[in-house]
Amino acid sequence: MEKSRPHVILSGAISVDGKIATKTNDSKLSSQKDIQRLHKLRSSVDAILIGKNTASRDNPLLTVRHVKGKNPIRIVLDSKGTISKTSKILQSSNKVPTIIAISKKITKKNLEKLEKFPVEIISTGNDSVNLKLLLKKLSKKKIKTILVEGGGTVNWEFVKHNLFDEMILTISPYLLGGEDSISYLRGTGFSRISHSPNLRLKSVKRLKNHLVLHYVKL
Numbered sequence: 001m002e003k004s005r006p007h008v009i010l011s012g013a014i015s016v017d018g019k020i021a022t023k024t025n026d027s028k029l030s031s032q033k034d035i036q037r038l039h040k041l042r043s044s045v046d047a048i049l050i051g052k053n054t055a056s057r058d059n060p061l062l063t064v065r066h067v068k069g070k071n072p073i074r075i076v077l078d079s080k081g082t083i084s085k086t087s088k089i090l091q092s093s094n095k096v097p098t099i100i101a102i103s104k105k106i107t108k109k110n111l112e113k114l115e116k117f118p119v120e121i122i123s124t125g126n127d128s129v130n131l132k133l134l135l136k137k138l139s140k141k142k143i144k145t146i147l148v149e150g151g152g153t154v155n156w157e158f159v160k161h162n163l164f165d166e167m168i169l170t171i172s173p174y175l176l177g178g179e180d181s182i183s184y185l186r187g188t189g190f191s192r193i194s195h196s197p198n199l200r201l202k203s204v205k206r207l208k209n210h211l212v213l214h215y216v217k218l
């Protein structure tokens with residue numbers, strides 16, 4: 001029987017105080033060795049998923065470059081279809097398979113913009129993208145594993161809706177502080193510790209002063 005959703009791995013790098021970016025959007029926390037590890041992980045999954053803010057602020061490529069391996073499908077959650085036509089993701093969509101996940105909130109103009117690129121557009125949800133429905137649709141497309149690479153809003157939505165299976169988190173040796181810097185999990189947060197998912201620490205890898213923690217959700 002087909003699984004109702006793909007296997008979801010949350011991935012990211014945080015400072016020791018749990019931030020993924022400064023208030024000015026500096027997010028390069030991982031070391032070169034850690035980036036190599038990440039790219040190996042990327043090459044082992046069917047798809048990488050990010051949120052619209054990460055797409056616009058980091059302007060990532062989301063490919064496998066630092067090791068040999070295949071590029072996964074890229075998925076951007078972009079309810080209103082506001083991703084820039086000059087973004088690396090859209091500009092490289094003729095080379096790397098790309099899905100833009102939109103909702104009914106998209107404007108005609110933005111839909112027409114997206115349709116000019118060789119991307120697949122999947123619509124779910126009235127307001128923001130309906131993650132459960134999106135995952136179900138991705139499962140039907142034989143996408144079995146997804147690496148969620150943030151940012152904080154997207155990470156929170158996957159945790160809040162209990163839509164993940166594993167989490168691989170790098171703790172980088174920095175202290176960023178600040179109310180306005182970006183936490184690994186944004187959103188409303190849980191009001192009780194007992195509401196948190198329970199995690200089993202599967203492994204810890206030390207890369208000089210960086211720690212890579214691998215958790216499995218119980």
Ligand SMILES: NC(=O)C1=CN([C@@H]2O[C@H](COP(=O)(O)OP(=O)(O)OC[C@H]3O[C@@H](n4cnc5c(N)ncnc54)[C@H](O)[C@@H]3O)[C@@H](O)[C@H]2O)C=CC1
Nearest residue numbers: 012013020021027051052053054128129150151152153154
């Ligand atoms: N250090 C790290 O590992 C990473 C750091 N970052 C940083 O995170 C920051 C961006 O994080 P955020 O501002 O929180 O934005 P985000 O990247 O999580 O994107 C959130 C946006 O995605 C769209 N979206 C549509 N449907 C959604 C749904 N169902 N759930 C959630 N989002 C949905 C919405 O427009 C929403 O505002 C950037 O500064 C980036 O540099 C991002 C990834 C990794």
Ligand SMILES: Nc1nc(O)c(N)c(N[C@@H]2O[C@H](COP(=O)(O)O)[C@@H](O)[C@H]2O)n1
Nearest residue numbers: 013027028029030058060061062063149
């Ligand atoms: N694991 C990890 N460590 C960091 O330090 C990061 N800043 C990120 N960010 C994620 O990687 C994307 C950049 O990908 P490309 O190098 O452009 O392929 C970025 O957008 C985040 O999703 N991850």
